[in-house]
Amino acid sequence: MFIFGLFLMLTWGHMLATDCRTALLFSKTEAYRAIFPHLQHQLYLNHAAVSPLSSRIVRAIQDYLAERSEWDVENYTTRLLPTLHSARQRVASFIHCEPHQLAFVPNTSYALNILAQGLKWQSGDRILLHEREFPANVYPFLNLRKHGIEIDFVSSRQGQILLDDIEAKLTPRTRLVSMSYVQFLTGFRIDLAALAELCHRHGALVSIDAIQALGAMPIDFKRSGIDFLAAGCHKWAMSPMGIGIMVMTDALLEQLETPFVGWLSVEDGWDFFNYGQDLLDDARRHELGTQNWIGLVGLNEAFAMFHELGSETIAEKLLLLSSHLCQRLQEEGFRTAFVAEKQHCSGIVSIQGLDNPSAVQQQLMQAHIEVSTREGLLRVSPHFYNTIDDLEQFLAQLKAIVQPKPIYR
Structure with a gap:
């Protein structure tokens, strides 16, 4: 009788704690x-x-536009650079990557093209994708077929992508596996760490389209073990259109060629006629020129809110x-x-x-x-x-x- 009573107390206690946590949430x-x-x-x-x-983002953008219109017109050093630094720090800490591993890009497609065009391919190399993947995570790799790269597709089962099915599709020539963290059609969320461990065991890099997860599901870039992440920020990240992120490991940063360069890809873009400069040694080399400042102002405020919530x-x-x-x-x-x-x-x-x-x-x-x-x-x-x-x-x-x-x- 005592044991049964204790069981009831523990059960009720757990239910009460759960209800309290839900109420607080x-x-x-x-x-x-x-x-x-x-x-x-x-x-x-x-x-x-x-x-x-949100009204917070709208207000931040309106303040920026008013400043550019009425007061500090060329506000690059007084407003824009601090905003860029703040946004990079906020996003990096939110997804647990290093700031130097992160670049701001226009969208997911741009980031995935940087990866596709930057890897050193050999004819006969293979890439594995999901058969019902969003096209942004397909076309950049299909474009490599003209160089002799083969594209394989893995099927899902009742909306789920199984690691066993992925492993069955891996070959000794598979160089890259590119998947969405969350599938846009069904909402299926893949285990990033398990996917990375599997692919690395077979010698393949892992690229993740995180547009349906950033701002919604936890992302720990470092602990996940993935090599590359791309995400536009106008969906769950609640930011303006035309701003996104690209993240890569230090190892991939060293390995990846830079297919596109601009005046801000080098160590000192303001040293205009010094054409012999080296490229930046971090992901910022892919931020070629003028940023989408309205997008960054909004993103900076959005991630301030995300940090408040956790x-x-x-x-x-x-x-x-x-x-x-x-x-x-x-x-x-x-x-x-x-x-x-x-x-x-x-x-x-x-x-x-x-x-x-x-x-x-x-x-x-x-x-x-x-x-x-x-x-x-x-x-x-x-x-x-x-x-x-x-x-x-x-x-x-x-x-x-x-x-x-x-x-x-």
């Missing part, structure tokens, strides 16, 4: 809803496409939301694109089996609820400031639009 993120004015007009669940800009808080809230949504969808008779353990889930939940997902999306939009359709799936992607009530509002409207098909077991 929602309380911490709830405060940030005030800086997203779009919430007054719509329910936005489409962060896997593009995120709304990557673990953001991820925990998102996984709680996606878990709730998956469970409720199943209860209501809808089918998700994949069912997996928590470590493979993300902020994306995609619904399959709808007869006309585009029509459903349009009707949701008329009800001021924004999601997206991708390849026959209805994709739902809340962010940390969304709530359970938001998801229930979405579900109620979805049920009003479409009658779910029964799930036979």
Whole structure:
């Protein structure tokens, strides 16, 4: 009897602690809803496409533009360089890389082209990709076929990419494996450390497209063991369009050729006529010229907010939301694109089996609820400031639009 009573006490204690933690988590993120004015007009669940800009970011950009317009017009040293330094430090510490390993780029595609064009290839080398990868992580490598590079594709099983299937596709000539951390279509999240260990054991480098994870799921570049990471910042990273990051290990930095150079690729770009300068010895050599300063100002403010929250808080809230949504969808008779353990889930939940997902999306939009359709799936992607009530509002409207098909077991 005593043991049973102790068991009940421990169980209730665990449940109470979990409930308290959840309440604190929602309380911490709830405060940030005030800086997203779009919430007054719509329910936005489409962060896997593009995120709304917070009022903090808008204000930071407006201040910068006013300064450039009225006061300190050539504010390169007084405003821009400090912003660049701050942004580099904030992003680097958030994803656990060294600042010198990080370069700011226009987008994911640009970064992946730097990798594709910078590696020293030999005819017959092979690259392994996922068969339903976002095109930004495909075309830069397909472009190498003209040099005799072979491209292999690995399939997924019920929305999941299995390490055993990746290993079966690796050959002695596989030089590079390029995957998304989070798949844009299904939301499947791969184990970066396990992927890196597997590929390195077979002599292949690992490149990661992290656009669907940066600002949503924790990234520890150093501990993961991956070699290269690229991510645009206009989705979960909640920054303006046209700004992204590229990160590489020191070993890859030494190995990678520099396919494009500009006046800021060298040690002192302001020593204009000294054409004999060496390139910078870090990732900044790939920042060729004038930056997207509006993008950087916004990114700097976005990552200030992320540091306030912490990557673990953001991820925990998102996984709680996606878990709730998956469970409720199943209860209501809808089918998700994949069912997996928590470590493979993300902020994306995609619904399959709808007869006309585009029509459903349009009707949701008329009800001021924004999601997206991708390849026959209805994709739902809340962010940390969304709530359970938001998801229930979405579900109620979805049920009003479409009658779910029964799930036979």
